[in-house]
Amino acid sequence: MERLLVVSAILPVHITKENGDISVKVSPGGLVTALKQVLQNKKAVWIGWAGVDRVSPKIREVIHLEGKKEGFLLYPVALTREERENFFDGFSNGIIWPLFHTFQAYARFQPEYWKAYVSVNRKFAGLIKKVVSKNDFIWVHDYHFFLLPEYLKKAGVKNKTAFFLHIPFPPPEMFFKIPWRVDMLRGLLEYDLIGFHTFIDRKNFLECVSELTPVKNVNSEKPVVQIKYKNRRIKVGVFPISIDFDRYNHLAQNAKKPDHRTKIILGIDRLDYTKGLVQKLKAYRYFLEKYPQYHCKVKLVQAVAPNIKKLPEYDRLKVEFEHLVSEINGTFGTDRWTPVHYIYGRIPEEKLIGYYRYADICWVNSVKDGMNLVGKEYAASNIDETGVLLLSEFAGAATEIGEYTLLVNPYDIEGTASAIYRALTMPQKEKKSRMKQLRDHIRRYNIKWWGNCILQTAFGKKIEDFPFMENEIPLHETL
Structure with missing residues (x-):
């Protein structure tokens, strides 16, 4: 059986604890909204952070039940306060977000941010390894996971992977200000498909990659091009996201x-x-x-x-x-x-x-x-x-x-x-x-068109090809 595993920084449900009581809220943000629209009708396993630093059996059960209401199998990753501060507020939102949006003055290049980014990508890879089956396809979202496929491969996960960036990709003169730029590019190039919103974003990315390896078709008008890196062929596509x-x-x-x-x-x-x-x-x-x-x-x-x-x-x-x-x-x-x-x-x-x-x-x-x-x-x-x-x-x-x-x-x-x-x-x-x-x-060109374009390009599949599966990984076996 083939399943679709979706990976994003946050799950569609957010857990808060106050005085021992557990409450559940809908996670905000356009990414979660878009994914819920394209993946509705119980068609995916979804992995992400759910708002807590420790996933107790009770919290895990709450997340699991809320996920089924939404139509997903949800698997939470636990992040400590230090990881959240340095991974989210630090590297992701304090370096990538401002630089990729051309706000260089707001970027803060702290070494501890990079260490947290590496650590959290490894942690996500660890949970994915516990959840994934050999026939599953892995669809990863956004700037939090440039390094993820590298750690998946080191963990022995050989499944096909697709990545979509929901924010712009900057030109080389901006991207190369990041001290860890080479590691980030090498990490991205471990995906089988890399997707962007616009041709400009893809052009910027390919110009950055050309510093590592020869790249053709930087200015191609084709929606999908292929580049060769370390004897692998990687698809790089333009897929403008939409709505329902x-x-x-x-x-x-x-x-x-x-x-x-x-x-x-x-x-x-x-x-x-x-x-x-x-x-x-x-x-x-x-x-x-x-x-x-x-x-x-x-x-x-x-x-x-x-x-x-x-x-x-x-x-x-x-x-x-x-x-x-x-x-x-x-x-x-x-x-x-x-x-x-x-x-x-x-x-x-x-x-x-x-x-x-x-x-x-x-x-x-x-x-x-x-x-x-x-x-x-x-x-x-x-x-x-x-x-x-x-x-x-x-x-x-x-x-x-x-x-x-x-x-x-x-x-x-x-x-x-x-x-x-x-x-x-x-x-x-x-x-x-x-x-x-x-x-x-x-x-x-609606949200289903967007999702199917990416999945067909990456895996030769459509959303409809991923029916809901009841044979889930037991909750006690995940992180």
């Missing part, structure tokens, strides 16, 4: 219209310096200055979800962002109009779908993003086809769906303000044409 179009389209049918009497510009972001939040407010302020005729007629509804990464950069960003919100509302607001409706926290799904369906503009202003799925969710929910997507040219989505949107440069305050005006004054016929084409594209 049918789900959002269906939910929007009964969505309630938000109680706003103005035109709505919608922003849905996580608190992160990559999202262009400060630049967004500066552009909106300039728009209000340049186009006073829209005072009391338009409102920026901006939701900002807290970041699970506990880093000082995010605290400073929150202070600066909220200061700008207060400044704009204080300068332009009236007794009956608040220019910025700021929501700190995650909007409940039912309310979010309502905003998606009825917002006049959805504004994605990332200064750097792997893909960003907010625009796709907005289009899938915009069933009346009356909205306009304002999309940063630095989001990965711009390379895929940019022609159906209004592209903006987040650093161009005046140009972005003009784009807002153009979106608000766009003829209805043009709006409908753009949105219809955008929705047709996302409907065709």
